[in-house]
Amino acid sequence: MTASSRATARTSSEARAVARTQTLLKGENGIGTVRRTTLPGGLRVVTETLPSVRSATFGIWAQVGSRDETPALNGATHYLEHLLFKGTSRRSALDISSAIDAVGGEMNAFTAKEYTCYYARVLDTDLPLAIDVVCDMLTGSLIEAADVDAERGVILEEIAMTEDDPGDCVHDLFAKTMFGDSPLGRPVLGTVDTINDLDRDRIARFYKKHYDPTRLIVAAAGNIDHATVVRQVRKAFEKAGALSRTDVTPLAPRDGSRAVRTAGRVDLLDRKTEQAHVVLGMPGLARTDERRWALGVLNTALGGGMSSRLFQEVREKRGLAYSVYSYTSGFADCGLFGVYAGCRPSQVHDVLKICRDELDRAAEEGLSDEEIGRAIGQLSGSTVLGLEDTGALMNRIGKSELCWGSQMSVDDMLGRISAVTPDDVRAVARDVLGHRPSLSVIGPLKDKQADRLDDVVS
Template identity: 75%
Template sequence: MTRSFRPTARPTAMEGRAVARPRAVTKTLIEGHNGAGTVRRTVLPGGLRIITETVPTVRSVTFGIWARVGSRDETPALNGATHYLEHLLFKGTRRRSALDISAAVDTVGGEMNAFTAKEYTCYYARVLDADLPLAIDVVCDMLTGSLIDPGEVEAERGVILEEIAMTEDDPGDCVHDLFTQTLLGDSPLGRPVLGTVETVKALTRDRIARFYRRHYDPTRLVVTAAGNLSHADVVRQVRTAFERAGALTRADAQPVPHRTGERAVRAAGRIDLLDRRTEQAHLVLGMPGVSRLDERRWALGVLSSALGGGMSSRLFQEVREKRGLAYSVYSYTSAFADCGLFGVYAGCRPGQINDVLAICRDQLAQVAADGLTDEEVHRAIGQLAGSTVLGLEDTGAVMHRLGKGELCWGRQMSLDEMLDRIRAVTPQDVREVAAEVLGRRPSLSVIGPLNGRQAGRLEEAVS
């Protein structure tokens, strides 16, 4: 059994006095009203960042630890290692068994979970405010003291293979992975977060443990918490937990900055068809979008909302309301540090897929050429602003915003600032981003029961 961090030496006495602990640096990033909504950031010696938002009107707290590692950080042979490791951190530490970890949070009525994305991983617990010290102790213990036990590695391998099988049994989910691969190819961003059956079977305990030691250094971690809390108490409890694990040994270490850079998205005009015996055909039609650091992302969000973000959107009205060709149809954006995707999804009966695709293509081409009406833009701005506020009404969503702000943008944006950026989008901004993004040649991914004639017509539709 191994641990990921070396034990910290105990403080020593020098000339009769104890050596002082290195000081943490704390800043208030967003000043709230009477303390509510106040966002504070502390950087501990060792490079660990702690960010909290005070929400005194609730009786809960969501506590999370984010790791700046995702599936894009994997080599082809390690594809799936980040997600595999996410599972294993719940399987025991030197202080707790897997049952101890789950029982600790269950006993106080809390919930604990984790998720892996392409550029980060998050572990979190939501508990009553009085139980926050317990949540901090458990989650910090998981992140700093995982054993990566060989027996658990083998047991969890089967669980992950079942998760891959479950995803492949859901074509409405699987088609989005296929579309990402269609545009990004066999690149770190194009490969699936879960890995493949082949790569998961080939991962060894030693390779996963090395991956853990490399990517779970405090300089690559961000602690976030939101709810009825005291920032000073959170900092003190987190620092105690990390020092107990020997994880803050480099006092001069600096946090790893957020990701930046540029990469070329795979050439457009590609098509991937996956023949499966399903009741529906599932398609994603789309093209390269913009990165999350691109200022045009606000206008693209408004554009996506108007095209396929609600019941009044163009695609919903044209495909579902007027013609009854699909139950689910929508548009979406995915943004990474250096590129982005714009997609339109629809699920329909296999015999109607060509009609649905033709309508989607026509709508995208029309908006690319002529833009949206002022009324559509203003309605989309209202919808996007309202959904942004409603989406941040619980402590889990606030905790999520804090973590992404630090890891993805390197700054915290207040809700008012976000709303100002959305409401500042003009019809001309939307027309320009529509011409740029929707004017590109689209790519297409389809999963469903397709005969040769249908496949040929689909290929013609994006040629």
Template identity: 75%
Template sequence: MTLPRTSRKAARPPYRGRAVPRPRATTATLLAGSGEGAGTVRKTVLPGGLRVLTETLPAVRSATFGIWAHVGSRDETPALGGATHYLEHLLFKGTRTRSALDISAPVEAVGGEMNAFTAKEYTCYYARVLDTDLPLAIDIVSDMLTGSVIRAEDVEAERGVVLEEIAMTEDDPGDCVHDLFARTMLGDTPLGRPVLGTVETVTGLTRDRVARFYQRHYTPTRLVVAAAGNVDHDDVVRRVTAAFDRAGALDGPDAAPHAPRGGSRTLRTTGRFDLLERRTEQTHLVLGTPGVGRHDERRWALSVLSAALGGGMSSRLFQEVREKRGLAYAVYSYTSGFADCGLFGVYAGCRPAQAADVLKLCREELAHVARHGLPDEEVARAVGQLCGSLVLGLEDTSALMHRLGKSELCWGEQMSVDDMLTRIRAVTPDDVREVAATVLGRRPSLSVIGPVTDRQATALQEAVA
């Protein structure tokens, strides 16, 4: 795309010039396919630190291509709140050679789909197409990541779209309450702030700030390319190399890939209470405690514990709150693991008059399991549920691509499905009892959204006091 001379200066992509000759790429086979449906995972590190991973499944007719960026909302300063998500939108608006329509129309014309998402610690852009259309997906997604111009007029136009997305989220209290819980547990910190930012921070973002954020974080050392399906690794590497080379993105021959986030911190958040009063039909609440980080080996046992407590229709919370008493339609538990900490939460949505009863039941179940653990049969059922959902969740190429990219970015390694199943099946009732005593034995905090009266608010606050 050629900008008029009177236009503001386009964002300079984070790639300049070209350096030749350069070292050869290094390639390794990480996982060799074995058994029905198992794919072969290979990894190549290109000069400049760009990593390319593929999982080849010759029996399928689709392919998913994605690029993961090692940047999320936790990398933002308070003044840049929402910049990562804002940038996600802007990379679809046009490059030096493509308009926004030139990005979306070719993929949709072959029946493919494109999308992206921003999380607290990473961002992903991807396209799912027929295997024969993979070259198109590689070309377009790579161009988006390396050639965005971030025009001033697009920044202004997309600002309204992002503000509408924030408003849409705030109109869904069942979603918004999880942001409130993050703030309750993590406070006014990068992890505690919403991924979308706020109306104030998004309104204050300028084109220059967003462009500098792009230049700083979208460098090859911070990117991971992942492709899964009926793909040929060497062909993907050649096409990715050509696409990034055109943008001058493979210049730093000595650059090393960015290491996964690490560290460890202890959250001491207990007994906090946050209430956001809204005129809604239901009261939405999240009751929770600090959990474990994604590098903590106890994460396997905590996943089993969460599945047993609130992971399905046979779980304790579902049976006690919904099946036996009919107090809520939705009730479940979940874990969130970050690089250096984690959260465990129980969500329920119910009529305002029943919120105190629902909270009391949830607290009683958590306290009982913290003291006594779970019976062997419940642990076995939760293990089976996790194993089955893991395998079924990897039945399409999009899920495989997500596993490839996230594993490389977050852990710096690939674990086979069989290895993950082995780790889950190795969880014992004693392991669950130990992690339950640690995680559920703390005094929980509570986040609530709904039409809560002063009397109800006092009762809820006393329940976690």
């Protein structure tokens, strides 16, 4: 054996020595068992085993989102998401897509404020292929200047498509209303100006900084074997030289930076649309806040379904809107609670008054026991039904590892929901809905209508 071979063997042996495997959740007869292995270089692999299905979903989560961008880099995370599909030293863009298409699988990615995920869903027998392709994309992307220029047009079209959909665009406007010109207030897609200014070198530096194994989490769910997945992932990352360091630890879950939020602010974007699109909301809760379970029940009762207060008051009783709902968004250190509605411009003040009245009433009086009981049942059922496929399971374990650094069983989640009391809901309603709201509106409002918007948040 040569000196080089001995050194390689020693490095490989050291790498295997530091791999650590834990059983995080133990299912019955192996079903639903969640395991984590931490590989050298800080790469974590989490899996959930479900032998009763014939599919598997494999994903890689990166702890990087639009929140990590400077103003000049706004949109870089999403831009990079596109570019990782454009080719590696082993595969062209066509090779990447055709490999998954040829086995009837599906592959995609998404970028959020605080993370990015790349995934492929395939038959269980094709999981090795999915692992090889996705790992190759994440570790071996070329990020060619020609691809950066070509994809620029695609992203600009995506921005234009979003701006043509006011029901989507109003949520970006609301983020800006609440967080201003801060990372959380800027759009995930970036702007036309920032996308036009980004070049290959800046994106490549961003890639090198944020796609280190310590910032990545591999997640797989379905008819899989944990040890086999770990072995295949390790082989793929070692082939790329991405696990050469053994003196590092995984990056801890993000703790945020205490984002500054506004109150009582109104933003109006004048557009010649058929409807006015509004979001009325206020600061919510961070995703680690234990009160999030009570807030989930409150949100469901207020605007989470056809029996919710807002749906009944705005749509069923008065016919003022087709779509009306409430929602919550939780980040590392803060959150949002919002109410969305789309209505005729002439009725926007009627809709906003009803929404504001219902929020104030819930803050002052809480909810009835009947409403809370119904919301708990609805939230419990939707939680379980939302985990009926391997893609949803992969999302759950990957996001849990990234955001909380731990796993919670479905039974524990259901227990937390069912343990919510009327007092819990009343308390969180006071704490969240008691804030002075802010308002974002897109639509063709006349001058007198626009002048009256400040009254809604006063």
